[in-house]
Amino acid sequence: MAKPILKWAGGKRQLLDALYTRFPEEWNRYYEPFVGGGAVFFALEPDDGVINDSNARLMNFYEQVRENPEPLIDRCKSFRPPEAEPDPGRPFHETDQNGRDIDCYYYQQRALFNRRPYGDRELTDDERLEEAALLLYLNRTCYNGLYRENQSGGFNAPIGRYDDPDWVREGRVRAASELLEGIELRNEDFESVLEEIETGDFVYCDPPYEPMSPTAQFTQYAADDFDRDDQARLLEVAQQLDQRGAFVVMSNSGVLRDRYEEAGFEVKLEGARRAINSDGSSRGEVNELIATNVPADRRGCQR
Numbered sequence: 001m002a003k004p005i006l007k008w009a010g011g012k013r014q015l016l017d018a019l020y021t022r023f024p025e026e027w028n029r030y031y032e033p034f035v036g037g038g039a040v041f042f043a044l045e046p047d048d049g050v051i052n053d054s055n056a057r058l059m060n061f062y063e064q065v066r067e068n069p070e071p072l073i074d075r076c077k078s079f080r081p082p083e084a085e086p087d088p089g090r091p092f093h094e095t096d097q098n099g100r101d102i103d104c105y106y107y108q109q110r111a112l113f114n115r116r117p118y119g120d121r122e123l124t125d126d127e128r129l130e131e132a133a134l135l136l137y138l139n140r141t142c143y144n145g146l147y148r149e150n151q152s153g154g155f156n157a158p159i160g161r162y163d164d165p166d167w168v169r170e171g172r173v174r175a176a177s178e179l180l181e182g183i184e185l186r187n188e189d190f191e192s193v194l195e196e197i198e199t200g201d202f203v204y205c206d207p208p209y210e211p212m213s214p215t216a217q218f219t220q221y222a223a224d225d226f227d228r229d230d231q232a233r234l235l236e237v238a239q240q241l242d243q244r245g246a247f248v249v250m251s252n253s254g255v256l257r258d259r260y261e262e263a264g265f266e267v268k269l270e271g272a273r274r275a276i277n278s279d280g281s282s283r284g285e286v287n288e289l290i291a292t293n294v295p296a297d298r299r300g301c302q303r
């Protein structure tokens, strides 16, 4: 069975059972336009579908897992422990792009990973593989496994402290590679993915959540925020999909309950525990909503 390879903010492992009871029993094509770490995708193991995310480095990672699993594993095996000395044979062993001192191997790899947003050309195939390997390495060794970018698109999570971090994950990479063979990978805004949906297709949407209170911060996955206009746009798209006969299930924070109900979706609140918060605090129960348009007599995913 395939499993997620990356830890990702907003991961849905704890919500899986609650989601399954609102998913359809059967569908044609599977679409997940905000795939992130793919907890639902890997659990469902669809053999036909589209996964998408606006994070280019994440989608490059899945492409490399699918196309080049063994080179990716080999490259990951060659990384050193995060606290080791920087590799003197590679760039950024003394300072990063901003001239800040590099004090260990982790920060050198982070600077290497961050070359993409500061560069002005397409990456070569080798660089794409290298970037995917670095994403996995940093995801497994950074503080709290949190993928976080600054406003210029630079990954800026600090080093984490783990007893025995596994940044190779070869079993998971191989299983995911097989699963991804039948799947189309896209790196677009969610709306463009949803344009082609047909009757009987199933769309699971897990966007960045609306903050629980006006003062709460959005969890920042990427340099571009997902703001209130995007939330409204998603709801409009979801209504169009419903009219086209697609099954639509969405998760979000409980504050949007009324808006989803007014849009015609059946809404249930769940007290799921968030795996990661941006500041590492308040890991308690939070209200999440699951909205579905799947008729009660057609629900019951058996995965």
Ligand SMILES: C[S@@+](CC[C@H](N)C(=O)[O-])C[C@H]1O[C@@H](n2cnc3c(N)ncnc32)[C@H](O)[C@@H]1O
Binding pocket: 008, 009, 010, 011, 012, 013, 033, 034, 035, 036, 037, 038, 039, 040, 052, 053, 054, 055, 188, 189, 190, 191, 206, 207, 208, 209, 221, 222, 225, 226, 230
């Ligand atoms: C809540 S996370 C998804 C988490 C995922 N369900 C998991 O299990 O890990 C939301 C994702 O939406 C992506 N995203 C943000 N804005 C987007 C947009 N306009 N279109 C597509 N994806 C977007 C983010 O990069 C992030 O990976």
